[in-house]
Amino acid sequence: MAEVREGEIMNVQHGRPAVLLPGHDYGTITDKISGIVFSAHTPIAWWFAFFPALALIGLLGIAATYLFYQGVGIWGIEIPVAWGFAIINFVWWIGIGHAGTLISAILLLLKQSWRNSINRFAEAMTLFAVMCAGMYPIFHLGRPWLAYWLFPYPNTMTVWPQFRSPLVWDVFAVSTYFTISLLFWYTGLVPDLATLRDSARNRWAKMIYGMLALGWRGSARHWKRYESAYLFLAGLATPLVLSVHTVVSFDFSIAILPGWHATIFPPYFVAGAVFSGFAMVLILAIPIRRVYGLQDVITMRHLDNCAKVMLATGLIVAYGYFAEVFFSWYGANPYEKYITWNRAHGPYAAVYWATILCNVAIPQLLWLRKVRFSPVRLFFVSLVVLMGMWFERVMIVVISLHHDFLPSSWGIYIPTRWDWAIFFGTIGFFLAAFLLFIRLLPMISIFEMRHLVRETTEEAKLL
Amino acid sequence: MESKDKTTPTPAEHSPFTVLRSSSPGSGRPRETGNGERETEVPGVAHSPFTVLNSPSPGDSRPRETENGKRETDSICPGKLGKQELLEAREKLAGSTGPEYWRSLEELAGSEEFRRAVQREFPKGASEWLDPVSRRGFMKLMGASLALAGLTSCVQQPVEPIVPYVRQPEEVVLGVPLYYATAMTLNGYAYPQLVTSHEGRPTKIDGNPQHPGCLGGSDVFSQAAVLGLYDPDRAETNLYQGEIQAWLSFLGAIRAQVAAQRVLRGAGLRFLTPTVSSPTLAWQLRAILQAFPEAKWYQWEPVNRDYVRAGAQMAFGQYVETRYNLLEADIIVCLDAEIFSPHFPGNHIYARQFAARRKADSSLVPITDVLNHPLPIRPMNRLYSLESTPGMVTAKSDHHLALPPSELERYTRLIATRLGISAGGGQPRNSYEAKWIDGLLRDLQAHRGASAVIAGDTQPPVVHALAHAINEQLGNIGKTVIYTDPVEQNPADQTAGLKELVADMKAGKVDLLIMTDVNPVYDAPADLDFLGALQKVSGKIYHGLYLNETAPYCDWFVLGTHYLEHWSDGRSFDGTAGIVQPLIAPMYGGKSMHEVLNAFTNNPDRSGYDTVRRYWRTQVPGSDADFEAWWRQSVHDGFIANSTLPAKPVKVKLAALPSETPAGQGIELVLRPDPSVYDGRYANNGWLQELPKPMSKLTWDNALLVGPAMAKHLSLQYGDVVEIQTPDSRKVVGAVWVHPGQPDNTAATCFGYGRTRSGRTGNGAGFDTYPLRTSARPYAVPGVTLRKTGQQYKLITTQGAQDMENRHVVRAAALNQYQADPEFALRMESEPTGPETLYPKYDYTGYAWGMSIDLNACVGCNACIIACQAENNIPVVGKQEVARGRHMHWIRVDSYYQGDPANPRVFFQPVPCMQCENAPCEVVCPVGATTHSTEGLNDQVYNRCVGTRYCSNNCPYKVRRFNFFLFQDWNTPQLKMARNPEVTIRSRGVMEKCTYCVQRITKGRIKAEEEDRQVRDYEIQTACQQACPAGAIVFGNINDRNSRVAKLKEQPLNYGLLADLNTRPRTTYQAMVFNPNPEIPEPTEQEG
Secondary structure, eight states: OOOOOTTOOOSOBTTBOOSSOSSOOHHHHHHHHHHHHHOSOOOHHHHHHHHHHHHHHHHHHHHHHHHHHHOGGGSSOOSSOOOOHHHHHHHHHHHHTHHHHIIIIIHHHTTOGGGGGTHHHHHHHHHHHHHHHHHHHHHHSSSGGGGGGGSOOOOTTOOOOOTTSHHHHHHHHHHHHHHHHHHHHHHHHHHHHHHHHHHOOSHHHHHHHHHHTTTOOOOHHHHHHHHHHHHHHHHHHHHHHHHHHHHHHHHHHTSOOTTTOOTTHHHHHHHHHHHHHHHHHHHHHHHHHHHTTOTTTSOHHHHHHHHHHHHHHHHHHHHHHHHHHHHHHHTOOHHHHHHHHHHHHSTTHHHHHHHHIIIIIGGGGGGSHHHHTOHHHHHHHHHHHHHHHHHHHHIIIIIHHHSOSOGGGOOOOOOOHHHHHHHHHHHHHHHHHHHHHHHHSOSSOHHHHHHHHHHHHHHHHHO | OTTOOTTSOOOTTSOHHHHHHHTSTTTTOEEEOTTSOEEEOOTTTTTOHHHHHHSSBTTBOSOOBOTTSOBGGGSOOGGGOOHHHHHHHHHHHHHOOSOOOOSSHHHHHTOHHHHHHHHHHTTSTTHHHHSSTTHHHHHHHHHHHHHHHHHTTOTTSOSSOOOOSSSOOTTOBTTBOEEEEEEEEETTEEEEEEEEEETTEEEEEEEOTTOTTTTTOOOHHHHHHHHHHTOTTSOOSEEETTEEEOHHHHHHHHHHHHHHHHHTTTTTEEEEESOOOOHHHHHHHHHHHHHSTTOEEEEOOSSOOHHHHHHHHHHHSSOOEEEEOGGGOSEEEEESOOTTSTTSTTHHHHHHHHHHTTOSSTTSOOOBOTTOOBOOOOSOOEEEEEESSOOHHHHHOSEEEEOOHHHHHHHHHHHHHHTTOOOOOOOOSSHHHHHHHHHHHHHHHHTTTSEEEEEOTTSOHHHHHHHHHHHHHTTOBTTTEEEESOSSSSOOOHHHHHHHHHHHHHTTOOSEEEEESOOHHHHSOGGGOHHHHHTTOSEEEEEESSOOSSGGGSSEEEEOOOTTTSOEEEEOTTOOEEEEOOSSOOTTOOOOHHHHHHTTSSOTTOOHHHHHHHHHHHHSOSOHHHHHHHHHHHHHHSSOTTOSOOOOOOOOOOOOOOOOOOOOOSEEEEEEOBTTTBTTTTTTOHHHHTSOOTTTOEESOOOEEEOHHHHHHTTOOTTEEEEEEOTTOOEEEEEEEEOTTOOTTEEEEESSOOOSSSOTTTTTSSOOOGGGOOSSOSSEEEEEEEEEEEEEOOOEESOSOOBOTTOOSSOEEEHHHHHHOTTHHHHTSOOOOSOOOSSOOOOOOSOOEEEEEETTTOOOOOHHHHHHHHHTTOOOOOHHHHHTTOOOOSSEEEEEEESOTTSOEEEEEEEOOOOOTTOHHHHHOTTOOEEEOTTSOEEEOGGGOOOOOHHHHTOTTOOOEEOSSOOSOSSOHHHHHTSOTTSOOOOTTOEEOOOSOHHHHHHHHHHHHHTTSOOOTTTSOOHHHHHOTTOOEEEEETTSTTSHHHHHHHSTTEEOTTGGGSOOOSEEEEOEEEOOOTTSOOGGGGOO
8 A cells, every 4th residue: 555645646647636546456445444443543633623522512502401491582683683693504504515415416427436535424524514504493493392383294273384485495405405415325325334344343333334234235236226226316416406505595585685685696505505515525534634544545636626616616606796796786776785885894894805805815726736736725725715604604694684774773793602602512513423423434435436446447557 | 053952962073162162152252362363262261260150141140041042040050059058068078077079069069960960971972061051060060169169278268258259340341441531640740541451450551532631642651650550669568667567557656746746836847749739639738737837848859840930930920830732833932842751741732733733735634633533734833942952842843953051041032132022142153043043033923923932841940931021022822822820739949948948957947757759869959968968857757659769768668659559639731630540459558648648637547539539529519419420520531620720811021030141161061851761750660761762762771962073072982981070079970972963062961860779670770960960050050071981881772873874764855845746755765566576466355454654743752662562561671682682662763863963853753563565574484473464464473483583584674573582571470460461471482563453453343343333443543543642643444445544645745664675564654844944044054
């Protein structure tokens, strides 16, 4: 197995780094990936991440308990800004959750084999991000114990949800997305779970992986069924990638509020979601490959590709910002005009300019090859993008609400410590769940990598 | 099912409860509750089982025809349960040891009837239950079981025999409120009121529509008085040096002292009361003073009318009461007269008279009184205001001049001099003000006999005297200005009186001081050192509702009564006398002022009721029967017919005027009563504390108001804490509020805050300004210095911005613009004409409720806000929550400034829910908790609301209010009594909003249905409409072409707020038209 140094570009094919560095055969791939799970030695860095994450989960528990006990008044929300961090973070997490399915489903359909190294953990990331997002709508309710009223279930009151409301669409969009993502992820895991079952030495591990592997024996029939199911789920998931954030954007664009009421919102939200999702993939991938020495599996090619997707979607987002400004001028609606002015000059101007800086200005560095090919630089650009997308949601939710139609009802929103506690709490939940995932399950698809080994060696032979 | 015969076995699919419900004709009607749910009223069971036990149908003890035509008495009647059986039951109980269980009295008595019932009840088809008529059986079981709870070991029941509602008190029908006329006294003037009572609990107070001095209008103090009654911080016992005492021990203790004083001819006896206009109280006091010739009676109100009295003395040589007829006034000049403020005598009627004359053209729909009688339309009046601090009059004026107090006096002199009264006054300060005064003078001279010059209570006597002289000079007396005998019983200089009292106290001449409902330790002029003097008095009795700042320094605290708890009387500003009748027995057994005074007579235990009646018996000639009829009529009406004081012919004989107050002595401090808490007496009233002040929308605090130019000059910012120091080195620390329109070189602040012993609500709110106030200069202190302390204080306002940002929120035009284009308001914004919506059009075939708000009439007095709060059980959230934008008012009054910040035009705009036909809130609610009614109301279903708050986000008017916490007080028992039982109490996490008082609409609709007719115009009034003194709010059925609201909406001035959003609001506004004098330039032209 080749020792690879960080940042070293090896085995350049057609001027680009390889998807998998040479020196691997089926055995080494299997050993390497399943070795992370079976190793008795957990990297110290893992513990360094896990304990703070657990602490943050504790914070989430306290904050949520206090929230349910007291009511949403513990947050900074008020009239007119009746939505605050809960909705901002919901939209932000949902956005992050977009990359996983996009990588898995759309790139699968487009036969982008480079996805194989990153799809598994990207999907897991999606699931955890959607879980974080899913908590918020419940936290957010004035009477959270009645959250189930948003579902159309048969009841003695014979009342149904009100289907004209985008919040009901959200319920369907998010729950469908989560279900399909979970199925897709689990289906993809089954052959690997069987691999783990077969190589596990611990009796309990054998049993648990065995149960989860659903009796997978790797027969041709299994593989056939697997391939069609996986493809089918990919087909199902693909439109969902577009629909979820479109529906989430409807939460805003259906409203008549200036700053929300815009037709640009669905594509602009989807692009923003992919933008932040890829940023999150990079933020996770870069330390992981370093800590676990996976530079030969997650190569510079992957980082480069992710950076390019970020650049492209970032440009769409930038176009969205431009379009909003343009329409507010072109539409000559005084309220829209005011909100555009207010974004840039009002009490939250810092948020607006931070958004522009993080989402438009800094990502332009990704045009530079030396940024794309430097994991450290890429990591920081991704971090900036993730923050920028969060600022963007603050801008959309808060700035639009705080100064709307009648100056008499204008107000200001200042998040309280409980707003922050819940936000950081969900970050902790996300991190902890993700860390457990990389410890307990193969974070890279073993069988798809084996597939890749054959492809790369065949390519090598052809060369 | 209702037609089923008794003998037919009813199929088993009918549940007993269905039977129970449907077999109760009339009273079991489903009733729409405030939250849009339908609730079924089950008579007897829900309210009082006792009623059922003895009287089969509540409210009617006659045998009633049942559905099957049989007489009800034929069936098993609980009334048959005779004494014999009860005796048997008792015997049985007496004979048994240990617990006994039974299901009914019959079982206990072992009656045959019961055994039959048991046999039929359960084993065989449960026929008894399913039979509609034997609902009675169910009632009987319920009734008997509950009644028997009394026979056993219930600890809650007193030993004495108590009397259940066997026969209901006459007039009381459970669930139907009663209305009683009474009156509240403020500053000596009776405010005639009509109080709503639910099962003996007063819940809502409005103006008495029959009263000639009120016309049904109301004010914030009247509206909030009901919360004062239920204030949990009221004192609950009599105290002697901190120990709880009975009333009788007080009587015992006082007798000895009274006897001692009798010997001294009352030389050491002093009474200190508020201003008294109660004939009975004055009669009692005079009798006491006769018995104790050397005793003295003083009156004290911190915001008194000493200057008014002195001004009248100066002008007429005697004190006369001045009242105005603004219906006849073309030109009104207010010399800092806050004629729309709730403490100005006659404010209700002046607001309405003023509004009636604000119609730009005779084709417009006139203002009416509360009983829907139109007031005549006459050419539009013109209001001039000269003020030292901007208020509601400033906002309504066509021209106003902001002047320091000394300048205001000088300008009054100047106006008088120019009208031919030699009063000095010098020259105007600049050319703009010269033009202003010239224009005003020409206007006054052109409208001789049709103008009114009104001086404010806080203006020095010379301004009052000159106002009288000017009015006489202009021939206004007898037309717009009417003089009568004084309304108060003992008009005297209260400040001088208090000084005399304090001197006597200090000299040790006072042995027994009785203070009732005053708070001089808190509010006496600072130079008097009342507290120091008080400590020299040996016998101190305090009678009042609260253990306030004064009470703890007294030996005796005698528990007083709220005006809704006692019998009394009083005179309103026009002299009309009225009886004050109690709505509720004294909640803590307090004694009224009449009863306390009786302790000084030979009838110490005479009741207040007796006293009041005794007095009036001496006033009404004729037999006792005549008196009885007269009494009933007067108590019923709330006022005594033909008791209005007649006009008194007086002539101005101007005494020598005092020399002119020198102007320009540094910063002049203007002291005023607070628009919300007045002189501090309402400090513990949460509704009033949270009420935004008319202009600044400040709540929970007073502030030091400084003009924008002076703030800049002194580099003062909102919330800067400054030390205010008067020339005699009195200091107070307060927070700055930059107030547009506050004249330069002045700073204004209000009394009534900084209380230390007002109760949980009022303690610590704001800062106490009384220490700055001396007896010589009660309302204006020249030569004040302000020093920044560097500290900051958080002042809270409910309105984030007061600039309209060039949006057409309040639409206004001058009269000539209106005449050129009556539809100017509609042209300011393009409203969608077609039904531009994806959803199908809905035809409102029945009623279509709508509202029209006349911005020209609204004086910004806030009465609607408190009325809404009282009617709809709206919680108080506290300063911290208001600071976070979480106040709960369903209707708010926005105020906007326009123009030069030094001299702005101010607009008021009441904003309730617009009840949009295309309501943006409805489409976004995921659970359908806000829906449209067939009558066009935008209903909120509280128990369906899950609290996503999306509706509020999508409401362009931001009239929805959210319960971020459990804002309602669910525990304090007193507050439970204050609530309107017809409106749901909202819980945490629920959105709430204005529903046009849907409970009132439903009640009116049901009444109309019962009488098989349409709801009449004005039959249903919303709470805000009813309270509005100016008649600015009109509600009604817009499908009825003849309704006032429909006619108003046809007017050219009618416009919808933000109607360009295609919300199709049902609440619309009548644009403002003001009537400027063309000779006076706009204030913005003043510069340069």
